[in-house]
Amino acid sequence: MADLQLQLDPSLGRRVALETALRDAIRSGRLQTDAPLPSSRMLAADLGVSRSTVVAAYGQLTAEGFLVALHGSATRVASIHVPEVAASQPHPFWHTPLYDFRPGEPATDAFPRRAWLGSVRRVLTEAPDEVFGYADPRGRVELRTSLAGHLGRTRGVMAHPDAVTVVSGFASALGFLADVFVRRSGRVAIEDPMLFLHRQILELAGLEVVPVPVDDAGIVVDALDGLDVDAVLVTPAHQHPLGTTLSADRRNRLVAWARSTDTWIIEDDYDGEFRYDRKPIGALQGLAPDRVVYAGTASKAISPGLRLGWLIVPDGLRRDLRRSIHIKAGASTIDQLALADFIESGALDRHLRTMRSTYRDRRAVVVDRLSDEVAWLEVIDHPAGLHITARILDPAIDEQALVANAAGCDVGIIGLAVCHADEAHPTHRGILIGFARPPQHRFAAAVDALIKVLVDNGPRGSREQIRT
Numbered sequence: 229m230a231d232l233q234l235q236l237d238p239s240l241g242r243r244v245a246l247e248t249a250l251r252d253a254i255r256s257g258r259l260q261t262d263a264p265l266p267s268s269r270m271l272a273a274d275l276g277v278s279r280s281t282v283v284a285a286y287g288q289l290t291a292e293g294f295l296v297a298l299h300g301s302a303t304r305v306a307s308i309h310v311p312e313v314a315a316s317q318p319h320p321f322w323h324t325p326l327y328d329f330r331p332g333e334p335a336t337d338a339f340p341r342r343a344w345l346g347s348v349r350r351v352l353t354e355a356p357d358e359v360f361g362y363a364d365p366r367g368r369v370e371l372r373t374s375l376a377g378h379l380g381r382t383r384g385v386m387a388h389p390d391a392v393t394v395v396s397g398f399a400s401a402l403g404f405l406a407d408v409f410v411r412r413s414g415r416v417a418i419e420d421p422m423l424f425l426h427r428q429i430l431e432l433a434g435l436e437v438v439p440v441p442v443d444d445a446g447i448v449v450d451a452l453d454g455l456d457v458d459a460v461l462v463t464p465a466h467q468h469p470l471g472t473t474l475s476a477d478r479r480n481r482l483v484a485w486a487r488s489t490d491t492w493i494i495e496d497d498y499d500g501e502f503r504y505d506r507k508p509i510g511a512l513q514g515l516a517p518d519r520v521v522y523a524g525t526a527s528k529a530i531s532p533g534l535r536l537g538w539l540i541v542p543d544g545l546r547r548d549l550r551r552s553i554h555i556k557a558g559a560s561t562i563d564q565l566a567l568a569d570f571i572e573s574g575a576l577d578r579h580l581r582t583m584r585s586t587y588r589d590r591r592a593v594v595v596d597r598l599s600d601e602v603a604w605l606e607v608i609d610h611p612a613g614l615h616i617t618a619r620i621l622d623p624a625i626d627e628q629a630l631v632a633n634a635a636g637c638d639v640g641i642i643g644l645a646v647c648h649a650d651e652a653h654p655t656h657r658g659i660l661i662g663f664a665r666p667p668q669h670r671f672a673a674a675v676d677a678l679i680k681v682l683v684d685n686g687p688r689g690s691r692e693q694i695r696t
């Protein structure tokens with residue numbers, strides 16, 4: 229076999245270029261199983277390289293299994309099976325509409341780049357070398373200490389740094405908790421509706437989820453009576469997705485239920501920092517630190533790109549969680565130390581103050597436009613968090629078709645049906661509008677596009693006419 233067409237990449241050394249060209253020719257099927265290769269002398273002459281280069285390349289590919297060298301005969305192509313790589317399609321969720329109001333993301337154009345850079349710079353300048361090694365899976369003590377102080381001050385959370393575990397966002401925290409409960413009764417109660425992703429995380433871990441209704445005062449605690457569950461997952465500060473705040477009466481009754489049934493409350497405090505009409509309401513954990521597993525995240529307050537969150541675990545559960553944490557936990561030490569610095573330097577408080585004011589203004593713009601121009605929607609008026617929930621008043625409007633039509637106009641919104649345990653029979657009808665997500669320079673155009681799509685997809689007329 230004298231004639232072998234090979235293109236050697238001039239940016240690589242000759243031997244590496246020859247190996248790469250031969251590997252590619254075999255993988256692509258251009259050189260087929262059993263095909264004999266030219267002698268090293270012949271190929272060296274053809275390519276204008278030294279014979280030792282060819283001998284070395286053949287030797288390397290023989291060692292890797294691409295070639296077979298039999299004594300006394302030509303080197304041949306080995307039989308290899310190259311599986312086809314199926315093109316991977318991103319989940320439809322990752323398609324970003326131009327006017328993106330899907331809830332869940334903060335204003336990424338407002339990431340505090342300069343302050344964060346300052347924190348990272350200080351960490352890299354001052355940190356001892358051991359920081360770049362493996363670390364305590366519970367998280368760096370500097371961050372656990374900062375978080376205990378910060379959450380005590382801003383969320384009324386009662387925590388010792390030893391009770392804090394740093395995780396990669398709430399999603400990972402829930403996975404660790406699921407590991408524990410799956411070894412007990414295997415049943416966890418959830419609010420219905422709730423974030424579908426969290427239901428999926430619990431189910432993926434093998435848990436049975438038991439939906440519990442939510443009304444204007446938050447989770448219906450009476451509906452928990454008689455349920456044989458290990459824990460209940462709640463969003464007391466700002467129910468996801470309805471937006472309600474768990475009432476004081478329900479808080480007390482939920483804690484009493486958990487104590488009397490020896491059940492754990494998992495508090496997902498994902499956006500508790502954002503309240504616009506008054507000071508944020510303290511975390512439920514402050515009322516019952518012995519019964520509530522508190523979970524917070526940097527995803528709304530700063531950025532989901534950091535993948536940082538924290539769990540504060542009561543003594544009674546910490547031993548059981550330890551195994552999972554020690555095997556699976558761990559977040560970037562550099563980012564953990566940067567967050568500790570960010571908190572201690574006051575940058576987090578400043579950022580939250582700025583963002584509260586930005587979000588208050590953005591929310592007001594959307595709520596005013598909806599009230600003035602879309603009579604068939606009714607905003608559930610809880611001035612908190614990063615999304616607005618609006619009920620569909622007109623029974624003739626198909627929520628799913630509305631969301632699909634909006635997507636067709638490059639406007640991203642989400643319907644309430646997908647948040648229900650039984651999507652086909654939702655108890656609440658409406659849409660979620662994440663007002664934090666569109667970038668500032670496109671915000672006005674995005675609101676115009678949103679209002680237009682809503683007006684075009686519903687009836688004209690006053691609220692009273694539509695209700696009747």
Ligand SMILES: Cc1ncc(COP(=O)(O)O)c(C=O)c1O
Nearest residue numbers: 332397398399423468498525527
């Ligand atoms: C209800 C709820 N909890 C928690 C989170 C945060 O999850 P993570 O910390 O994994 O980013 C979100 C994000 O959208 C959320 O909607």
